[in-house]
Ligand SMILES: O=c1ccn([C@H]2C[C@H](O)[C@@H](COP(=O)(O)OP(=O)(O)OP(=O)(O)O)O2)c(=O)[nH]1
């Protein structure tokens with residue numbers, strides 16, 4: 060699906076390619092760190108990093124998710140300060156990535172490094188309708204381990 064993008068940093072699309080799906084079946088497009096100098100993230104550090112782009116989804120039946128890259132997350136502890144970034148369809152500002160070093164060693168984020176990924180997902184908006192009773196289900200209000208561990 061086509062999405063409108065504004066290039067906010069001229070290195071996007073020149074020095075670094077405009078993000079695309081890496082393979083035919085890739086769910087996400089990688090977001091690069093649009094920074095001038097490397098950033099050292101010590102264990103526990105969180106920094107808000109620019110992507111150099113604004114993507115306007117426009118259609119409220121979709122949202123963007125910013126998710127960690129598995130390699131960075133597993134090997135280096137580089138995940139997201141907000142765990143998952145949710146991008147509203149009406150957001151027109153620069154995509155920002157909260158990069159969190161949850162690991163135990165320092166990590167150096169280089170200019171242009173692919174730090175996270177963006178996935179477009181369908182959304183169903185809800186209107187809450189107040190009722191007094193629900194139709195009874197087998198689960199009812201059981202939760203948080205109610206069905207046991209076996
Ligand atoms: O990782 C993220 C998360 C959010 N955003 C932008 C797009 C999103 O549409 C907007 C608001 O995000 P959210 O609703 O999660 O944050 P909030 O703290 O509720 O802010 P607001 O009061 O602006 O909704 O911030 C990003 O650029 N990166």
Ligand SMILES: [Mg+2]
Nearest residue numbers: 145146147150
């Ligand atoms: Mg919000």
